[in-house]
Amino acid sequence: MDVLRELPETAFLFNSFMGTPVWFWLFFLVIVVTLLVIDLGILNRDHHEISVSNSLWLSAFYMFIAFCFGAWIWWESGSARAMEYYTGYLVELSLSMDNLFVMALVFSFFGIPRSHQHDVLFWGIIGVIVFRAIMIALGAVLIHRFEWILYVFGAFLVFTGIKMLLSKEDDKPDLENNKAIQFLRRHLRITTDLHGHHFFVRRPVPGHAKPLLFATPLFLALIVIEAADLVFAVDSVPAVFAVTTDTFIVYTSNIFAVLGLRSLYFALAAMLHRFIYLQVALAVVLVFIGSKVFLANLVGKIPPALSLSVTLAILAAGIIFSLLRTRDEKELP
Numbered sequence: 059m060d061v062l063r064e065l066p067e068t069a070f071l072f073n074s075f076m077g078t079p080v081w082f083w084l085f086f087l088v089i090v091v092t093l094l095v096i097d098l099g100i101l102n103r104d105h106h107e108i109s110v111s112n113s114l115w116l117s118a119f120y121m122f123i124a125f126c127f128g129a130w131i132w133w134e135s136g137s138a139r140a141m142e143y144y145t146g147y148l149v150e151l152s153l154s155m156d157n158l159f160v161m162a163l164v165f166s167f168f169g170i171p172r173s174h175q176h177d178v179l180f181w182g183i184i185g186v187i188v189f190r191a192i193m194i195a196l197g198a199v200l201i202h203r204f205e206w207i208l209y210v211f212g213a214f215l216v217f218t219g220i221k222m223l224l225s226k227e228d229d230k231p232d233l234e235n236n237k238a239i240q241f242l243r244r245h246l247r248i249t250t251d252l253h254g255h256h257f258f259v260r261r262p263v264p265g266h267a268k269p270l271l272f273a274t275p276l277f278l279a280l281i282v283i284e285a286a287d288l289v290f291a292v293d294s295v296p297a298v299f300a301v302t303t304d305t306f307i308v309y310t311s312n313i314f315a316v317l318g319l320r321s322l323y324f325a326l327a328a329m330l331h332r333f334i335y336l337q338v339a340l341a342v343v344l345v346f347i348g349s350k351v352f353l354a355n356l357v358g359k360i361p362p363a364l365s366l367s368v369t370l371a372i373l374a375a376g377i378i379f380s381l382l383r384t385r386d387e388k389e390l391p
Contacts, residue, residue, distance in 0.1 A: 076198060078306035082134075086127070086310050090187065093123065093317065097180065108176055108324040117322035124314035131307075141362030142302040145369055146311030149301060149347060152340055152373050153294040154319045155333070158326055160286045167234075168275040168282075170252070172324070177255050178280045179320045185284045186316050191309060193288075193295050198305040208303070208351050211296035215348030218293055222341035238285060239278070247272045287316075293344070300347045301365065332384040339376020343369055 071081040097116075108116075124147055132140035165175055200207045242248070249272045253259045257277035260269035298308045346368060350360055 076195075076305040078304075082306060086306075086313075089123065089127065090313060090317070093120070094180075094183070097321075108172065110325045113322060113324035117318050117325065120314070120318040120321050124318055127310065127314060138362050139302075139304065139307065141366055142304060143307045143311050145301050145362060145366040146298040146307055147315050148366065148369055148373070149297050149343065150294050150312050150315035151319055152343060152369075153297060154290065154315060155336060156340065157286060157290045158319070158323055160290075161283055161323060164279050164282050164286070168279045170276060170279050174252065174255060174276060175324070177257075178276060178283060179323060181257075181280055182283050182287065183317065183320060186287055187313060189284070189288060190291060190295070190312050190316075193291055194305060194309050194312065197295055197299055198303070198308075201299065201303050208300065211300055212348040212351030215293070215297055215300060215344045217348075219341040219344030219348065222337060222344065225337075236282075239282060242278060242281060246278075248278060249274050252276060297344060297347050300351050301362075333377065333380045334383060335376045335380040339373050342372050342376075346372065 071079065071084070073080050075083055128140050128143045128147070131143050161179075164170075165178075170178065247270060249259065249261070251274075253274050253276075255276070256274055257280065259272050259274060261272050263270045295308070295312070298311060302308065350365065353360065
């Protein structure tokens with residue numbers, strides 16, 4: 059490594075980008091691109107329906123890679139930074155669980171069969187990689203210029219957690235009257251039926267010499283899921299910034315969590331109804347993470363290992379109590 063640092067051609071790799079050497083970022087991007095190529099180009103090149111067992115194995119693989127990445131951070135940067143990464147990963151993973159409910163609702167609303175859902179989720183990940191990078195970069199700039207913005211993030215998380223605790227369990231998005239969907243339907247030519255795995259198709263239209271481009275319901279589902287992810291990121295990104303202001307840790311933990319969770323979607327979709335206490339657990343996590351920002355000035359910064367342990371305990375309690383409470387319920391069709 060020292061030899062590379064001394065070579066003019068590779069010296070830039072050791073320059074700092076947002077507080078982290080460039081080669082750290084490149085190493086992360088190589089891993090993510092490799093995972094996406096394996097996912098689409100090898101594991102799902104025939105667009106088959108993802109079974110529950112395949113979903114579990116794929117998500118376990120993604121989570122193993124995420125764990126190994128954290129171990130590499132520990133090796134390169136120390137235990138404190140690694141603990142912040144694991145906490146950020148766990149927080150993002152848990153907060154994104156709510157997004158699974160929305161995904162299932164969107165797929166059902168647009169009539170997207172399971173054999174087509176992987177295409178939406180895969181291309182949705184590309185959007186997440188881009189949009190989360192923009193949001194996290196903006197957050198980092200705000201924190202760098204206005205350190206007090208962390209208190210705004212903390213207060214927002216506490217408020218969101220309390221609001222989540224007081225919300226009704228049966229509150230669901232009304233997609234039929236959703237303004238964004240209505241806008242898209244008014245301004246796009248959209249087919250009524252799916253056309254295989256295509257997001258766009260060309261169809262002849264009376265009065266036009268050439269076939270016109272139409273979007274399919276598959277593309278509409280992709281847009282709605284991307285929009286929902288942006289909404290959920292408003293909670294999850296500040297939550298990870300409340301754990302650490304290290305931009306590299308915030309971004310990498312976000313992306314690895316989304317990769318793991320979306321691959322787990324097909325396994326969880328059939329049993330989402332059983333996580334009846336998950337919303338309560340997530341609300342408590344938000345309040346805890348948000349409160350840490352204010353507690354830092356009173357009792358000092360909470361050690362990363364303790365923060366990780368408390369977050370894990372809260373989520374585990376919510377999941378375990380949910381599964382015990384609903385153990386006699388059958389899976390939804």
